[in-house]
Amino acid sequence: MTLAHFTTSDGLRLAYDDRGTGLPLLCLPGLTRNMDDFNTLLAPLAGRCRLIRMDYRGRGRSDHDPDFNNYNLLREAHDVVELLDLLGLARVAILGTSRGGLIAMALAAGFPQRLTGVILNDIGPVVGDAGLARIMDYVGKVPPYADLDALAEAMAVHAAAEFPGVPREVWRRHVAHWFEERPEGGLALRYDPALHKALLAQAATGALQDMWVFFEALKQFPLAVIRGANSDILSAETLAEMRRRHPVMMAAEIADRGHVPFLDEPEALALINAFLDTLPQGFSA
Template sequence: MTLSHFTTSDGLRLAYDDRGTGLPLLCLPGLTRNMDDFDTLLEPLAGRCRLIRMDYRGRGRSDYDPDFNNYNLLREAHDVVELLDHLGLAQVAILGTSRGGLIAMALAAGFPQRLTGVILNDIGPVVGTAGLARIMEYVGKTPPQPDLDTLADAMVRQTTGEFPGVTAQVWHRHVAHWFAERPEGGLSLRYDPALHKALLAQAATGALQDMWVFFDALKAFPLAVIRGANSDILSAETLAEMRRRHPVMLVAEIADRGHVPFLDEPEALALIGAFLDTLPPLPQGSPA
């Protein structure tokens, strides 16, 4: 990995990875996730686009914020804009997984001039209540398993309804992105546990409850949506309303996947390729 950092306007060092040439595609991960979740795209998209990945504040290899209240969509959207400024990019397409898709919607509403298109990975303007409750149960908590192998085995048992057929070997590859093994034994989070406090504080204020306004801002752009057929975050009903409001958006529903698809599925890769074909070419003189 060619890891780089930039410094935000409030002094945090955030990590990013920038590789390839051509149309820039910025990958934004889920709530507790980091850029490693997009490792599955490095080979399939090599030579296809300029692939940029970032770790939000408090996640992965980025600095933790001393004020957990800054773990919010609007601050994180501003961090994205500051990364684009740092890279000298006037515009970028976004592939947003879960939280990353919400940030993309916020950018479409607040900074539309910086976007060329958006892919939403298993997220929409309505977040399923069952899925949200499930997320609140684990955010900020260290898994009880002693190592990644044991955690991967547990994932096989715990996700048979949402991810049937996914092996322990596959789960090991993914959980190694989200947790680290301690030298003395046990696991540690690869994000700031204070993120749980931020979610509780934001839930209490009801911040950003109506995301349909943000979604409607995407009408101006090429849009694609990937949905896990077993998702408890993006429902079939919400997806149907999204299609009604944005009739030309591309859609792929991934069988045997919950929240979120891994993005190595053939249907997901085909949709990403089709989406890239809809993007306008780079203006002459733009950095590739």
């Protein structure tokens, strides 16, 4: 099976992709991202595990939610559980990029019996203020470029401080995951712009807070963390505190990467494979 859809308990149609056999690894993307961000892993992990990817509600190929308040960690965590139930999977390992890592922490706290281990991609219990401000500034806004080629050219220039040396053609592959070209010209978001309203509402109620209590729930699982050396979301200080609280945690810092590493870097792939080696072999459900 590859791309498919399922219907949530509140009636939304969400997209997922399920391929391969063996140990199941569920890939959860970032806040405005979708399953295509994990295309970089399809070839390296082929034959290594059962790779499952999903688009949250309001992202990628999934339905938008008419109530933007449902764009929250707990509802999205429940969507994950409903997908696992549909697939008949008692437990999975999770690779969570940014928002996906926060959802993994929420699952560890609320549904620990569904997890075998977690990899966090450039996220921790504390979200850096500078990174959060940057996210709040761009979410819901369409980049002012004529097409994806122009956006890729701009990314190669404007993101050079955090991602030095990444060529335009690499950015072109990635921006096609996040935006699409409109027939009449210009770009469109591949997520619901109302996500910005959800972030503002959650900030006003204090819902956007550190998650050390949720991180503590990860102590019972194998844990690995990937950090972009130039990240403004996961600081070196937060990573150090995570190591202190979870001494056997595996970690890799990726040079010349900000938020978030692409996961095709040799150090990232080495850590993912080393993490998978720590999980029970032959485990499939």
